[in-house]
Amino acid sequence: xxxxxxxxxxxxxxxxxxxxxxxxxxxxxxxxxxxxxxxxxxxxxxxxxxxxxxxxxxxxxxxxxxxxxxxxxxxxxxxxxxxxxxxxxxxxxxxxxxxxxxxxxxxxxxxxxxxxxxxxxxxxxxxxxxxxxxxxxxxxxxxxxxxxxxxxxxxxxxxxxxxxxxxxx
Amino acid sequence: xxxxxxxxxxxxxxxxxxxxxxxxxxxxxxxxxxxxxxxxxxxxxxxxxxxxxxxxxxxxxxxxxxxxxxxxxxxxxxxxxxxxxxxxxxxxxxxxxxxxxxxxxxxxxxxxxxxxxxxxxxxxxxxxxxxxxxxxxxxxxxxxxxxxxxxxxxxxxxxxxxxxxxxxxxxxxxxxxxxxxxxxxxxxxxxxxxxxxxxxxxxxxxxxxxxxxxxxxxxxxxxxxxxxxxxxxxxxxxxxxxxxxxxxxxxxxxxxxxxxxxxxxxxxxxxxxxxxxxxxxxxxxxxxxxxxxxxxxxxxxxxxxxxxxxxxxxxxxxxxxxxxxxxxxxxxxxxxxxxxxxxxxxxxxxxxxxxxxxxxxxxxxxxxxxxxxxxxxxxxxxxxxxxxxxxxxxxxxxxxxx
Numbered sequence: 001x002x003x004x005x006x007x008x009x010x011x012x013x014x015x016x017x018x019x020x021x022x023x024x025x026x027x028x029x030x031x032x033x034x035x036x037x038x039x040x041x042x043x044x045x046x047x048x049x050x051x052x053x054x055x056x057x058x059x060x061x062x063x064x065x066x067x068x069x070x071x072x073x074x075x076x077x078x079x080x081x082x083x084x085x086x087x088x089x090x091x092x093x094x095x096x097x098x099x100x101x102x103x104x105x106x107x108x109x110x111x112x113x114x115x116x117x118x119x120x121x122x123x124x125x126x127x128x129x130x131x132x133x134x135x136x137x138x139x140x141x142x143x144x145x146x147x148x149x150x151x152x153x154x155x156x157x158x159x160x161x162x163x164x165x166x167x168x169x
Numbered sequence: 170x171x172x173x174x175x176x177x178x179x180x181x182x183x184x185x186x187x188x189x190x191x192x193x194x195x196x197x198x199x200x201x202x203x204x205x206x207x208x209x210x211x212x213x214x215x216x217x218x219x220x221x222x223x224x225x226x227x228x229x230x231x232x233x234x235x236x237x238x239x240x241x242x243x244x245x246x247x248x249x250x251x252x253x254x255x256x257x258x259x260x261x262x263x264x265x266x267x268x269x270x271x272x273x274x275x276x277x278x279x280x281x282x283x284x285x286x287x288x289x290x291x292x293x294x295x296x297x298x299x300x301x302x303x304x305x306x307x308x309x310x311x312x313x314x315x316x317x318x319x320x321x322x323x324x325x326x327x328x329x330x331x332x333x334x335x336x337x338x339x340x341x342x343x344x345x346x347x348x349x350x351x352x353x354x355x356x357x358x359x360x361x362x363x364x365x366x367x368x369x370x371x372x373x374x375x376x377x378x379x380x381x382x383x384x385x386x387x388x389x390x391x392x393x394x395x396x397x398x399x400x401x402x403x404x405x406x407x408x409x410x411x412x413x414x415x416x417x418x419x420x421x422x423x424x425x426x427x428x429x430x431x432x433x434x435x436x437x438x439x440x441x442x443x444x445x446x447x448x449x450x451x452x453x454x455x456x457x458x459x460x461x462x463x464x465x466x467x468x469x470x471x472x473x474x475x476x477x478x479x480x481x482x483x484x485x486x487x488x489x490x491x492x493x494x495x496x497x498x499x500x501x502x503x504x505x506x507x508x509x510x511x512x513x514x515x516x517x518x519x520x521x522x523x524x525x526x527x528x529x530x531x532x533x534x535x536x537x538x539x540x541x542x543x544x545x546x547x548x549x550x551x552x553x554x555x556x557x558x559x560x561x562x563x564x565x566x567x568x569x570x571x
Contacts, residue, residue: 097517134448
C-alpha cells in the first residue's frame with residue numbers, strides 16, 4: 001500500500017487531476033463510444049470491464065512486484081499500463097468492428113461473435129508471445145518490464161475473451 | 170528514294186508502371202537501408218547515426234525553501250514547477266514536500282542550465298514607472314534603466330494579463346525580433362489604455378524579478394509588447410513557460426542541488442533491429458505454417474510492417490531526432506501488433522483507429538514523463554502504419570499486374 005500512498009503524495013494537484021481525467025476518459029469514453037456505435041449495452045459493459053480489470057490487474061502486479069519481489073519500480077515500469085491499455089483497446093476495437101460489420105446479417109448471432117473473439121484472442125496471444133519473447137531475450141536491460149507487459153497483456157486479452165464468452169448470450 | 174515509315178506500336182502505360190514500380194522499390198530499399206544499423210559505416214557523406222538520448226541524461230535533486238511554508242503555498246508552487254518542467258519536455262519530474270521544503274527530482278536529457286532557469290526564477294512581472302528623482306541619463310551609471318529599485322510600482326502586474334504571447338515582430342529598423350506581447354483580460358483593456366495615455370511618449374518598464382525592460386509608450390500602438398533579447402528556440406520556450414505557468418506568490422530560493430544516479434535503461438540499437446527482424450520472421454513463419462492467415466494478408470502485413478518501422482527509423486535518423494532506445498523496442502512491438510490487426514480486421518480499422526486516437530491524444534496531453542512521450546510516438550507510428558498499409562496494398566497490386 002505504501003507504494004500507492006507514496007505515489008499519490010508525490011504527485012502535484014495538477015498531476016492528480018490530469019491522471020483522474022485520463023482514467024475517466026479511458027474507462028467511460030471508450031465504452032460510451034462502443035454503446036453509441038453498437039447500441040448494445042452488453043458490449044459497452046464488456047469494454048468497461050476489460051479496461052477496468054486491466055487497470056486493476058496492472059496496479060496489483062506492480063505492487064506485488066515491488067513488495068514481494070523487492071524490484072524497484074523505475075521509469076520503465078510506468079510504460080506497462082500504457083502497453084496493457086493499448087492491447088485492451090485493440091481487443092475492444094476488433095470486437096466493435098466485427099459487430100458493426102455483421103450485426104445486420106440475417107444469420108448473425110452472438111455465437112459467431114464468440115467464435116470470432118476466440119480467433120482474434122488466439123492470434124493476438126501468438127503475436128504477443130513471439131514479439132515480447134524476442135525482445136525480452138535481446139534486451140536484458142528491460143527484461144522484467146517486458147515480461148510483466150507480456151504477462152499482463154495476455155491476461156487482459158484472455159479476460160476480454162472470458163467477458164465476451166460469459167456476458168454475450 | 171523514300172524511307173520506310175517506322176510504326177511504333179508503343180503502349181506507354183505499362184512502361185510508366187514499370188518505372189513507377191522501380192522508383193517505389195528503390196525508395197522502399199533506401200528507407201530499409203537507412204533504418205538498418207551501421208549504415209554510417211558505408212555512407213560517408215551523410216550522418217545516418219541514430220541520435221540516442223542515452224548518454225545525454227542527467228538527474229538532479231533540487232531543495233527549494235520558501236518564505237511562506239503553508240501547505241497551500243507549497244502545493245501551489247509544486248504545481249507551477251511541474252507545469253514549467255512538463256511544458257519544457259523534461260522526461261521525469263517528481264516533487265515532494267519534506268520538512269516544509271520542496272524537493273524536486275529531475276531526470277532529463279534537456280539542457281541543464283535551462284532546466285535550472287525554470288526552477289530558480291520566480292518571474293514576478295510588474296509594470297513600473299520611472300522614479301522622478303533618478304537620473305537615467307547618468308553616464309556613470311549606464312545600467313540605471315535596468316534596476317527595479319529605480320522605478321515606482323503601479324497597480325498593474327502579471328495577474329492583469331490573461332496571457333503573454335512570444336512572437337516575432339518587425340522592429341523600427343525593419344528587422345524581425347522576438348517580443349513578448351501582453352494580452353489583457355477584456356475587462357481591463359479600457360483601464361490599461363487610460364493608464365498608458367498618462368505616459369504617452371514616456372519610457373515606463375516591465376520589471377521581472379528586479380530587472381526592468383524599458384517600454385516607450387505609444388498610444389497609437391494596439392499592443393503592449395517588450396523585446397526579448399534571445400533568438401534561441403529553447404530559450405524562447407523557457408521564457409514563454411516562465412510567463413505563462415502561473416503566478417508564484419511567495420519568495421523562494423534553491424538551498425541545494427545534488428547529482429543523482431541516472432536510472433534510465435539503454436538498449437543497443439543493433440539488438441533492437443535484430444529483435445524486430447527475428448520477431449517479424451518468426452511471427453510470419455508461424456502464421457504461414459499454421460495457415461491462420463492467408464498468404465496475401467501475410468505478405469501485405471509483412472510489407473506494411475517493414476515499411477512502417479523502416480520509414481519511422483529512417484525519419485528519426487535523417488532528421489536526427491533524439492530517441493530513447495528502450496522505448497524504441499516497445500514501440501516496435503506495438504507497431505507490429507497494430508499493423509497486423511489493421512491488416513486482418515478490415516471491418517475494425519475505423520473503430521481501432523478512433524479509440525487509439527482518443528486514448529493516445531488524451532495521454533499526450535494528460536499523461537506525464539515517458540508515458541506522454543511513448544503516446545506521442547505511437548500516434549505517429551499508428552498513422553504511419555495506416556499509410557503504409559495503403560501503400561503496401563497498392564504496391565502488391567501493381568507488382569501482380571506486371
